[in-house]
Amino acid sequence: MLGIFRSSKKGSVGRIFVWILLGLLAVGLAGFTLSDVARGISGQNVLRVGNERVSIEQYTRRLDTALQIFSRQLGIGLTMSQARSFGLPDTVLAQLATETALDREAAAVGLSAGDEAVTQEILSRPGFGGADGFDPETYRSALRRSGYTVPEYEAEVRREIARTLLEAGISGGVVMPAVAAETLLGWEREARDFSYLQLTPAQSAPQPQPDDTTLRAFYAENRDTYVAPEMRRMAYAALTPADLAASIEPDEDALRAAYDAAGERFRTPERRIIDRLAFPDEAAATAARARIDAGEIDLEGLAAERGLDAGAIALGPVQPRDLDASSRSAVFAADGPGIVGPVTTTLGPALFRVNAILAGRETSFEDARADLATEVAEAEAAREIDEWIEPVEDLLAAGAPLEDVADETAFVFGTVDVFDGATGLGADPAFARTAQAAEEGDFPELFELETGGLAALRLEEIVPPAPRPFEEVEAEVRADWQAETRRAALRSRGEALLSGLQEGRTLETVAEAEGLGIFTETGRTRRDVPDGLTAEVIAAVFASDPVEVALIGEGDLLFLLRVDGVTAFDPGAEGDLVEAQQIALSRAAALDLLEGFAAAVQADAGVTVNETLVMQILAQYP
Numbered sequence: 001m002l003g004i005f006r007s008s009k010k011g012s013v014g015r016i017f018v019w020i021l022l023g024l025l026a027v028g029l030a031g032f033t034l035s036d037v038a039r040g041i042s043g044q045n046v047l048r049v050g051n052e053r054v055s056i057e058q059y060t061r062r063l064d065t066a067l068q069i070f071s072r073q074l075g076i077g078l079t080m081s082q083a084r085s086f087g088l089p090d091t092v093l094a095q096l097a098t099e100t101a102l103d104r105e106a107a108a109v110g111l112s113a114g115d116e117a118v119t120q121e122i123l124s125r126p127g128f129g130g131a132d133g134f135d136p137e138t139y140r141s142a143l144r145r146s147g148y149t150v151p152e153y154e155a156e157v158r159r160e161i162a163r164t165l166l167e168a169g170i171s172g173g174v175v176m177p178a179v180a181a182e183t184l185l186g187w188e189r190e191a192r193d194f195s196y197l198q199l200t201p202a203q204s205a206p207q208p209q210p211d212d213t214t215l216r217a218f219y220a221e222n223r224d225t226y227v228a229p230e231m232r233r234m235a236y237a238a239l240t241p242a243d244l245a246a247s248i249e250p251d252e253d254a255l256r257a258a259y260d261a262a263g264e265r266f267r268t269p270e271r272r273i274i275d276r277l278a279f280p281d282e283a284a285a286t287a288a289r290a291r292i293d294a295g296e297i298d299l300e301g302l303a304a305e306r307g308l309d310a311g312a313i314a315l316g317p318v319q320p321r322d323l324d325a326s327s328r329s330a331v332f333a334a335d336g337p338g339i340v341g342p343v344t345t346t347l348g349p350a351l352f353r354v355n356a357i358l359a360g361r362e363t364s365f366e367d368a369r370a371d372l373a374t375e376v377a378e379a380e381a382a383r384e385i386d387e388w389i390e391p392v393e394d395l396l397a398a399g400a401p402l403e404d405v406a407d408e409t410a411f412v413f414g415t416v417d418v419f420d421g422a423t424g425l426g427a428d429p430a431f432a433r434t435a436q437a438a439e440e441g442d443f444p445e446l447f448e449l450e451t452g453g454l455a456a457l458r459l460e461e462i463v464p465p466a467p468r469p470f471e472e473v474e475a476e477v478r479a480d481w482q483a484e485t486r487r488a489a490l491r492s493r494g495e496a497l498l499s500g501l502q503e504g505r506t507l508e509t510v511a512e513a514e515g516l517g518i519f520t521e522t523g524r525t526r527r528d529v530p531d532g533l534t535a536e537v538i539a540a541v542f543a544s545d546p547v548e549v550a551l552i553g554e555g556d557l558l559f560l561l562r563v564d565g566v567t568a569f570d571p572g573a574e575g576d577l578v579e580a581q582q583i584a585l586s587r588a589a590a591l592d593l594l595e596g597f598a599a600a601v602q603a604d605a606g607v608t609v610n611e612t613l614v615m616q617i618l619a620q621y622p
Contacts, residue, residue, distance in 0.1 A: 044613055047093060049100040050605030060617060061148075063092050067621075075277055075303070075313045077347055080621035089618055093609065099163060101601040106162040113161035121157055170597050171590035181581035182571045189569035193522040194541050195507050196561035198532075199494050201486045203516065210481050218481045219470050225480070226473045231419040231463040234435050237402040237411040237444075238425060239388060240453035244381035244410065258372045259365050266363040271317040272331055273356040275310075277303055278347040285342035285349035292339055292351070299339070299353050317358060327352070385454055392454070393446050402444055402458055415460065431455060487555055494551045494558045501549040507562050523567065537561065 046059040066088055071078040083089060106112075113121075148156075210218070219226065259266065277299055279285035291297045303313050320328045327350070330343045334354050341351040388409055395405050406413035418426040418435040425431055430450045434457060444456035470477070497510055511518040521530055529538050537559055540552045544563045552559045571578050 044610065046610055046613055046617075047097055047100070048606075048608045049097060049602055050104055052100045052104045052605075054096045054100055056613065056617065059092065059096060059614075062096060063089060063617075066092050071347070072278070073308070073312070075308060075347075076315065080618055083621075084618065089614070093614070097602060097607050098595070098598040101598045101605065101607075102163045102166055103159050104605060105597075105601050106159075106166040109166070111162045111165050113158045113165075117161055118154055118157050121161055167594055171594045174586055174590040174593060176582055176585040176589055178578060178582050180585055181578045182569075184585070185571065185574070185578060185581055186569045188527070189525065189574075190542070191523045191525050191567040192541050192563055193520070193565040193567075194524070194561055194563050195518055195520045196533075196537070196559050197497075197507060197511055197514075197516050197518060199490060199497075199516075199558040199560065201490055201556050203514075204486075204489055204493060207482065207485050207489060210478065210485075215474065215477050215481060216470060219473070219477045222480070223467050226468045226476065227465050228463075228468050229419045229421070230465050231417040232435050232438070232459060233415060233417050233461040233463060234426075234438070234457045235402055235413070235415050235460050236425065236431075236455050236457040237392075237405040237413050238449070238453060238455035239385055239409075239411045240449065240451070241379075241381040241385065243412055243453070244384055255365075255369060255372050258375065259368060266368050268361040269319050270332070270360040271319050271358040272334075272354050273317050273358065274315050274331055275299055275313045275353040275355065276315055276327075276345075276350050277308075277313050278345065278350040279342070280348065282342060282349045285351060289339065289342060289351055299351065302351075382452060389446065389454065392456070396444055396446060396456060399443075402456060405456065411454075417463070425449075425455070431457070435459070490556065490558060494560065497560055498549060498551045501560065501562075507549070507560065510560070520564070533559075
């Protein structure tokens with residue numbers, strides 16, 4: 001303990017001072033839950049930066065806190081699987097690596113914090129409140145419950161202060177010039193008004209149908225488009241569950257057992273589509289419920305007051321088993337849609353909203369019988385297939401050709417062409433991989449099909465890429481000719497109209513003459529893409545001068561557009577915005593500088609992560 005906490009004189013100023021400190025520290029540590037795994041394998045290090053180490057206790061404490069903060073933000077109890085999908089454990093590791101690198105550098109340059117600075121820092125943290133004064137043992141006990149010893153906690157605070165001093169020295173003086181903010185805002189906030197016409201094939205006259213000569217000429221010009229890929233013609237002997245299942249008639253007991261084992265597949269329990277919003281205490285939850293009942297606000301409004309969107313409180317369809325006991329009783333006892341609660345949950349007092357009730361569904365044995373018969377037969381077939389492994393491998397080892405294997409076993413002989421886009425057996429990933437690796441003269445070997453079953457194959461022929469005959473691809477050729485002709489006609493029409501606009505006609509007169517609608521947009525920024533337009537159109541708008549016209553697009557949709565006006569960003573009238581942007585740019589630049597410095601320190605010192613230990617830690621979380 002720091003010297004200030006050694007006093008035990010009742011009524012002394014020092015004793016009162018430490019009581020205050022204990023209160024502040026308790027709030028600062030609220031929510032820390034050092035897991036049993038951390039205690040069980042303490043002493044090991046999660047990562048190292050040079051000679052500086054991060055212990056399992058440090059990592060677990062930080063991970064617990066991150067999980068709690070993220071769970072509160074989302075309004076749900078976050079599982080470790082969900083946390084990993086968000087990258088939370090990796091983020092915590094990266095933060096600790098950065099902090100450890102900065103701690104290492106602070107120590108290297110002699111930065112440290114004295115006892116008084118540590119005391120003041122702890123006192124400044126949200127507090128402990130203790131009406132009867134401070135008791136050192138209570139203080140130590142609170143730290144122990146949070147996984148800290150007193151020296152560990154004070155050492156951590158001391159490192160934080162030194163690290164803050166280092167960070168201030170590295171990036172504290174970074175100030176981006178106002179012109180940078182003005183330039184960025186000038187680009188982002190510039191707005192433009194524009195008008196446009198939309199050209200589509202539907203507005204053009206129908207194209208004539210091509211005759212045989214035209215199509216054959218188009219085919220000859222685009223022969224490379226109609227080329228069959230390289231194919232590997234494979235001979236095979238294969239046995240799949242479907243081959244055997246047709247001859248298997250499952251007995252009634254097997255079907256009944258399969259039906260009973262199917263669980264929720266044929267017996268879907270009632271589900272309810274719900275939202276949940278947790279509160280810090282019962283009083284807050286009760287007050288929120290009163291506001292809802294009075295019609296002052298709804299659940300989305302309450303969430304918005306806490307910076308959460310509707311998605312953060314939505315739990316979607318849930319079954320009884322998805323909720324804890326108290327939540328389950330309350331939610332599934334509701335007669336219909338509406339607000340439920342406050343309910344005491346694992347996240348604290350919470351309000352639920354039942355949005356809809358999805359009735360349970362049960363498929364009778366009779367209705368499921370046909371599907372079950374197929375599945376049970378295929379399962380039995382799969383077991384029977386395994387019995388053929390040894391006999392077939394013996395035949396292949398003795399040099400029997402695939403044809404003989406099929407004659408002497410239940411295997412089926414055939415040939416198939418394997419290529420990108422193949423169907424049937426040739427589409428099985430394992431079959432396709434084995435076929436691609438096969439060479440002439442290879443001895444067939446038995447392998448498992450990913451879609452179920454066994455096969456052995458032999459390369460018969462490699463068929464090189466070759467043009468497909470016109471007669472085989474005539475329908476494709478016709479469709480391609482029609483598309484190209486249609487688009488060429490549309491482009492030609494657009495260019496003719498553009499030429500007229502450049503010679504003095506207006507969009508309005510063109511629209512009237514062509515029977516087209518004219519559309520206008522006002523105050524659009526670069527990041528503002530209206531429905532029906534594309535980012536390419538907006539880019540063209542901002543690349544054009546006022547009154548200039550342009551033809552934009554390709555394929556079956558073209559736009560003729562004209563810029564009608566430009567509203568430039570006025571930094572003089574938006575001084576507060578420029579200042580805020582300048583501050584944001586300065587902070588971003590400072591952060592980049594600090595991260596770059598930390599990365600350089602890590603690169604110089606070397607960072608080692610104990611991946612095995614990290615996985616052991618994560619595996620202990622629900």
